[in-house]
Amino acid sequence: MTVKTVGLDLAKDVFQVHGISENGRVIFNRAIKRAKLLAFFETLPPCLVGMEACGSSHHWGRQLRKLGHEVKLMPAGYVKPYVKRGKSDAVDAEAICEAVRRPTMRFVEIKTEDQQAILAIHRTRDLAVRQRTQLANMIRSLLREFGHILPIGIEAVAAFAKRHLDGDHPDMPEIANGLLGVQCYQFLGLNERIAGYSKMIEQHAMMSADARRLMRMPGIGPITASAIVATIGDAKQFRTGRDLAAWLGLTPLNKSSGGKERLGKITKQGDRYIRKLLVVGMTSRAVMAKRSPQKVDLWTAKIVADKPFRLATVAMANKAARAVWAMLTKKQEYRQPAF
Template sequence: MRRGGDWKRGTVERPVGAPVFDPTDERGEETERATSASPRLSSTLLQRGKSDAADAEAICEAASRPKLRKNFVPIKSPEQQGAQMLARVRNQFIGRRTQLANSIRGYAAEFSFTAPRGLSRLQQLLIDIRDDTTVPNLAKELVEALAIELARVHDQIAKLDKKLMQLHRSNEMSRRLAAIPGVGPIGATLLSIKVVDARGFKSARNFAAWLGLTPKNHSTAGKNRLGVITRAGDGMLRTVLVAGATAVIADMRRRGSRPWSWLKDMIARKPPKLVAIALANKLARIAWKLMVSGERYRPASAVPMPTPT
């Protein structure tokens, strides 16, 4: 709590929607930070009932456990909060665009019109519907309304992409991360926005686990059983890394470029999706190393390359 213009050091529970800013007093001087904990931590430690006293006891219990401290909400500046909002709003518009495109395809299929995959193929589908005399005028008007909304959302995404690229060019860390194969400008910008403090992770392995790129463990009686990935952490970051890894693998197959030695062996033995997850895990570890060390990506030292034959 705040007394005499200063923050008392302590732990507070952060409700959904509450800003997590670095607190400063009215003079603009930096004050003591209060640790912000996720409500999930205290809710798992409640014994019975719900009261302020029970909540406070559970929060103190969560703050005293070292293994739970890694789940504390990191302190963000207002600029970081705004940048994260940009990433989330962009993702919402992308979901809306996909929804509109699928709606157009579904309604067109009711009149026996189909189109191949890809947003670029929808334009010809719309032209075919407009020119067909068997389609009722009402259906044409409704499809046209969906097409107008789709174009508006697409333009909005393009504007947000420009803002995202501006953030990328102005952020030195983002420019370094973009050099990693499969990460690119968008992935690098999202990493620099969403990972507030990479030093909060003890190792690259912990960072990959935080992104949900490690398998679930179902081991018992001395038998190790690894299942699907945990899908923990930020789904947007995980999706971008997996998509980038998939593109890297596809590019290797298309161009016939030399793959990394471990990746070449895995491609020959494992399913494609599993290989993409493994490569995304590797890319996340490389990104963590660059964020912590401040170094630039060096392909020869990042991942061993096979010796040419």
Template structure:
């Protein structure tokens, strides 16, 4: 059955809808209030609905799917190419309507549980950034009074009590109390981060997919849970190579006149998961007793950072293979193409 394409530009209160009426051929581009949005599609025949993958898109995609519609979440970079003329809600909805009819990779619709795991990762990431900012601010304030401490967190924890004691002898008590409060806030952030990681660890043990890829060297708690939640459905990627390209772990290409030039990695896709895979690859190179013959040969002819990205790319492909084929990780496994 041919589905009617519909482009939706979602917002906080007013959604813009663009489609062509299948019976009359009339172009419809109208604004709909948030409260009436689902009701507008409730009694319609199944449609091919396109939306930009932005805030709130996952929720509306799940709700529209329940009504029998087919929903495609599109990257904003892909939609931008179809926006002609001045930017407005109506023009954006028309661009999405054009884009949803084109072949291309769309963002997977995640379940509420998968989205909850990603929300935990975002909150943890925010706490880590705030903790780093707090530590750097304290170190900078101490420097203003002649107390210079090392960059290591361990050095800071060892020297902070003595530093505060020395400063209390010549600075106002109100400043010392405030500095001590800020230092205690760092410890509270540590506790919050630890609690989030404990909750993620419980989910890892309960989820079979997370437990399977956690056996891969270089894939730990954060990488395993983030990879499963980000990928959503492994079958939405045709191969591990496509998943690695989705994460931006493949070379950027520029071709003209039949000549293709390769540059550094494209850095497209999910920055957070790409960073985790890169750190995991660094850990394997630094700590693994036997990283494998492939890695050893690559290290002889390529710089260290190139080897790290190549190994991160391989980790992404292994993760996809384990999840897509329902296998357990085997170190010596060799893929054989069917004859």
């Protein structure tokens, strides 16, 4: 009996495979060691392989495609309803095998190695930024305990750190000043690393035609453009711009029933990193619209003037996501929104 569909439950060392025939009959459900996984799939005829989109799934997707299999990744949340009862690797593999055959299932595009490499820079930079924020808060709190207050902004902390390492110490106990020196040294080191990561991302953005096109949109810089291109890949996987906005969690949560439409806050589903970058970028544009309305388009000026500030920035991010889809799928340049 020929295997037509395989559900693969990924793991670090021991994988679970569940294979069925064309009519749904179970052919195997067994555990396989990592070292023997590719050899096992080499013995199978080309078939449909389903996996949850998780750590290492893109790697295994690329490897299995090289063997001639059709590989599809699915969000783990969409697979869960197909788990019958209990929790085990065998049950999960069976659920994956069942879910991948559903005609309405939504799939995740397999990323290339280059995409993942660029995203690794973004993740590393984002981690460094969060660590720098933690250090800045620690420096501020330590100074505050001894009556010293720093001005608002990360630049103020950087300036203080440089002065401290140059020997300009505040009036504090020697032990506290010693700890402060270590923190300032770490802070400036993180600053340098963040600048290096940012430069790498900017270089990648300048080498990508799609990223350069996106950078012409107000509120989108090289970091946002690079992240969008590396994460999305082929934007045609989304049918419309609204689908992309929904994937980024920028559309309202629908709780309609009984013919009454009830739209709530945004869903905040999908890629948090790109959503954050878009909202931050549109926030800077909204600030400009408040200060100088004549420098922005009429739609932006009106929504900032009429709506609460945060609601306006999220609405602008939603509209930006739709424009991004149009620019990537149709290879069009940015056009200001009509009033």
